[in-house]
Amino acid sequence: MEQLDLLVTGIGRLVTPPGDAPRFGAEMNEVIEIETAAVAIHEGRIVHVGTEAEVMENLRGVTIAETIDVGGRLVTPGLVDPHTHLVHGGSREHELALKRSGVPYLEILAQGGGILSTVTATRAASEEELYKKARKSLNEMLLNGVTTVEAKSGYGLTTTDELKQLRVAKQLHDTHPVDIVSTFMGAHAVPPEYKGRTEEYVDLIVNEMLPKIADEFLAEFCDVFCEHGVFTVEQSRRILMEGKRNGLMPKIHADEIEPLGGAQLAGEIGAISAEHLLAATDEGLQEMADNGVTPVLLPGTSFNLGLQNHARARDMIDKYNLPVALSTDYNPGSCPTESIQLIIALASLNLKMTPEEILTACTINAANALGRSTDIGSIKVGKRADLAIFDAPNIKYLPYHFGINHTFGVIKNGQVVVWERQIVQEEAR
Ligand SMILES: N=CN[C@@H](CCC(=O)O)C(=O)O
Numbered sequence: 001m002e003q004l005d006l007l008v009t010g011i012g013r014l015v016t017p018p019g020d021a022p023r024f025g026a027e028m029n030e031v032i033e034i035e036t037a038a039v040a041i042h043e044g045r046i047v048h049v050g051t052e053a054e055v056m057e058n059l060r061g062v063t064i065a066e067t068i069d070v071g072g073r074l075v076t077p078g079l080v081d082p083h084t085h086l087v088h089g090g091s092r093e094h095e096l097a098l099k100r101s102g103v104p105y106l107e108i109l110a111q112g113g114g115i116l117s118t119v120t121a122t123r124a125a126s127e128e129e130l131y132k133k134a135r136k137s138l139n140e141m142l143l144n145g146v147t148t149v150e151a152k153s154g155y156g157l158t159t160t161d162e163l164k165q166l167r168v169a170k171q172l173h174d175t176h177p178v179d180i181v182s183t184f185m186g187a188h189a190v191p192p193e194y195k196g197r198t199e200e201y202v203d204l205i206v207n208e209m210l211p212k213i214a215d216e217f218l219a220e221f222c223d224v225f226c227e228h229g230v231f232t233v234e235q236s237r238r239i240l241m242e243g244k245r246n247g248l249m250p251k252i253h254a255d256e257i258e259p260l261g262g263a264q265l266a267g268e269i270g271a272i273s274a275e276h277l278l279a280a281t282d283e284g285l286q287e288m289a290d291n292g293v294t295p296v297l298l299p300g301t302s303f304n305l306g307l308q309n310h311a312r313a314r315d316m317i318d319k320y321n322l323p324v325a326l327s328t329d330y331n332p333g334s335c336p337t338e339s340i341q342l343i344i345a346l347a348s349l350n351l352k353m354t355p356e357e358i359l360t361a362c363t364i365n366a367a368n369a370l371g372r373s374t375d376i377g378s379i380k381v382g383k384r385a386d387l388a389i390f391d392a393p394n395i396k397y398l399p400y401h402f403g404i405n406h407t408f409g410v411i412k413n414g415q416v417v418v419w420e421r422q423i424v425q426e427e428a429r
């Protein structure tokens with residue numbers, strides 16, 4: 001190698017999970033830490049990583065186009081947010097008083113509010129309006145150190161409006177530095193015009209929406225809200241199996257409020273991930289472990305819904321040897337926050353995860369929930385050069401000093417996109 005695009009030096013501490021495979025159970029606690037580190041980047045990929053001395057030795061005689069010094073700060077892989085409802089219209093602050101007075105989440109939905117109120121706002125919004133609103137949220141995520149985001153549809157619930165949401169996600173992917181991974185979630189709620197006719201709505205998803213979305217390559221994954229009063233286990237199975245037939249890998253909102261058996265279904269059909277899982281049973285977790293399903297935990301949602309129970313992260317890690325991932329679940333109802341750093345604090349407080357486990361859950365295991373652990377989620381030669389730079393001495397500091405944004409900079413695909421807490425490059429490269 002004679003030329004190098006970018007050398008990142010002055011890294012006080014570099015912390016990353018090793019390798020390019022998900023980390024199971026106790027492995028989640030094992031991370032690589034390098035003091036006084038450097039990372040060499042060429043054509044968007046990592047070409048050297050190690051101590052500054054090692055990297056400089058490897059670069060002897062190489063022409064370096066640009067060097068940046070991160071001033072002794074902490075560097076981790078760019079964070080991955082694998083479960084969001086990024087693209088939607090409107091907001092639901094009008095439901096706050098109802099929620100605080102104790103009306104349950106599913107009750108608000110059954111009364112035609114909740115998700116269905118966002119469906120009305122999303123249907124009324126133009127692609128341009130949805131794009132502008134989602135882009136603002138995506139900027140917040142980037143400023144939190146996030147470099148890849150999953151985005152679900154599910155607030156359109158007609159073929160046209162589901163396609164509209166997914167097209168906006170694609171446009172964001174094409175124009176914003178953060179990579180977007182799309183999931184079709186037509187089975188997020190039963191739309192008002194199908195009230196009492198859920199089976200007919202499932203027919204519409206299976207016969208019309210799925211083939212169109214697959215035809216236009218608008219989503220990689222298919223997701224279902226498998227919950228009492230929304231979609232049954234049987235309906236979820238049918239939709240996810242049809243999704244699979246159309247080339248969309250299954251994901252599932254499983255056992256969030258009631259133990260319906262969503263975790264078991266995830267194992268049975270070979271879902272890539274199952275999300276929420278607050279009410280998952282031992283049998284369900286065992287099925288997931290036996291079938292390689294990644295649990296994606298969303299502690300911001302239980303926090304915001306004021307629930308007393310939380311997902312059993314400790315059991316998942318210690319007893320079931322699962323590769324736990326974390327996410328914001330950013331959405332206008334159950335979790336209106338883009339802040340993965342708030343999630344990091346809540347995972348420590350309520351899920352009792354260690355800082356090392358949390359980092360693994362927000363990087364390589366989150367990448368694994370999106371089928372991307374060989375490309376992103378760790379700082380390793382050959383991988384995409386996605387790095388987060390934090391104003392913190394070590395990873396313990398991130399959940400410890402809560403409620404503020406620690407990000408100083410972000411490197412995405414080898415480009416400096418955030419510096420001194422400001423977005424300095426707004427376009428995708
Ligand atoms: N639980 C279902 N779906 C979302 C919430 C969507 C909404 O309330 O708008 C979730 O993952 O929490």
Ligand SMILES: [Zn+2]
Nearest residue numbers: 083085253329
């Ligand atoms: Zn969700």
